[in-house]
Amino acid sequence: MRIAVNARILLADKLEGMGKFTHEVLRLLVVQHPEHEFFFLFDRPYDAQFIYAANVTPIIVYPPARHPFLFYVWFELMLPRVLRQIKPDVFFSPDNFTTLRTHVPRVTVIHDLAYLHFPAEKKFFDRRYYQKFMPRFAEASRLILTVSEFSRKDIMKSFHLPPAKVKVAPCGVSDFFKPTLFAQQIEIRQKYCAGEMYFVFVGALQPRKNLVTLFKAFDAFKNLTRSEVKLVIVGRKAWKANAIVKAYEAMTHKTEVIFTGRVSDAEVRQLYGSAVALVFASLFEGFGLPILEAQKCDCPVITSTTSSMAEVAAESALLVDPLSPEAICQALVQLYHYPERRDYYIRRGRENCCRYTWQQTADLIYQGLQESLEIPKISS
Template sequence: MKIAVNTRFLLAGRLEGIGKFTLETLRRMVANHPEHEFYFLFDRPFDKQFVFGPNVIPIVLSPPARHPFLFYIWFEFSVARALKKIQPDVFLSTDGLTTLSTDVPCVTVIHDLAFEHYPKDLGLLVRKYLQHFTPKFAKASERIVAVSEFTKQDLIKTYGVPAGKIDVVYNDASDNFQPATEAEQEATKQKFSKGQPFFIFVGALHPRKNLVNLYKAFDKFKKQTRCEAKLLIVGRKAWKAGEISETFRQLEFQDDVICTGRVSDEDLRLLYGTALANVYVPTLEGFGIPIVEAQKCECPVIASNVSSMPEVAGDAALLVDPFNVNEIAGAMQDIWKDQGLRISLAYLGRKNLQRFSWDKSAEKLCESLTKAVQSASKLA
């Protein structure tokens, strides 16, 4: 097959959920299917590390698509022209957006519909763009890939997408995530938490990540235990972080919250491998890669009991109501006080990981592309 791919989220040193899915599935597809020809469509100069093999042809299309007006121009004009020139068998878009201006069969990966359920968490233009175009993208795509059963069911319920049109392809965590040694754990605490034990949150500082309730829960946990534990916030600031900042300023134990910003992949491995637990309590997730990353590092997990997170965490996490500060604080107390619980969750996490594999995900994604080509050819 000749496969064109939207790769605008392959950004060196800045990979988050969509970028990780794109990276891990594509590099396996490229390596495992040398018979296929891949055209990677970037919206800015690319890092050569993302040209995964001789069967990849990178193309830079202007303008950089980082604004709703530019989304439209890039997909409906730049991408459409490129597809007309390339004449691929299929167009894969891994970030939920695609073009409506092509006859090429499209496969679109949709990670979540958070903009439908929490619209106020996004800026007006982005929200309006997504709410207007995503149903059109879903209808126009030959097949849709959802990253969880939760997202699949949400697409069926919210947009009326036929179940048979949707393939579920899970995320996984990079093989770089491994447990930390005792020596590494001590060095990590000295480097990041003033030598003290800590809880960790990993993700963008975005309203949907629920940092406001996490901060309040940590403050309550500290008041109740008077322990020396810290809370490390690992991630970049995102949209509408004002309430998060305001809540932080009001914390009694503000000095025990440490914001690291982005860290290297190796430091992230060490932080997971050293933490008392990964406290990951968003209000909605399409998958929740930090849950799996933590489990690979034998880090206990506290996760939300909503959306995809129970599906991903399995029985290997303490599940809490993300809207209930007392529940989050109580789970942190349980982790702090009970070493046996921490050991048990780490063990269950290792077992849970058997359900996820980037190799399997890459093959399922490739199968979805094949099905799209076959179904499109039947209609031709």
């Protein structure tokens, strides 16, 4: 099988949700299936670490596509030319988008439909691109894969698709994530929090991550407990972060909040493993990978009742209404004051992680690629 892959999201030291998914899945597919040829289509010079084996042929397809106008040029003008040249059996695109201008069977991973539920988050041209092309991408794809049952139902309902066309390939969690040794915990707390305990948030700073409500909840927690516990915010400042900055500036205890910016995966692992708990009370997620990463590091998790997060965490996390600062505050208090509750969620988190492996994800993706060649195009 000749498999063309949209690899434009594989960026060294910049892998977030979709990037981690793409990296973990492709690494396993390439190494475990040397009988197949893979053509990785990048939109800029690539890092050699992503050429996982000799059966990968990297191809740079310009221009770099990071703006809706360039999305169109890359996916609808340049990509079809390359597909005609390499003549693949299937085109696999793991980043929500695909091309409309090819007869090659397409397998597309649509992680979520956040743009439909939170349209104000997107810049004008991004929003218009998503609104115009996402339904067409769904229609044109031979098979759609997504990362949770929540997203599967959302995609089917929103795009009026038959159940057979949309399947779930949930995220996994890497063995890279593991508990932090006690001595390292002390070092991390000293480095970031002057030796004090802390709660941690991990993710890009954008409105949907609900940091405005988290800041209110943390202020209430500090007022209630009078503790020295800090809040560590790990991640890059993403789009439309002004409201987050304003909420932070309005905090009573803003000096107790530490922003690390983007840090290495090794540092993230230790920040998980040294925290009182991960607070991931997002408004909407297609999956919510930090939930599993934290649990793999023996870090208790507070997460939302909404979208996919309750599904991913099952009963292994403390679930809260993300719109309620009071509910989040009470969860913080519970895990701070009661070590036995932390121990309970650590144990449940270990059990939950066993349900998710990247090997399972890769196997489901591979099955989808094979099926795409056996079935006719499924229309709505």
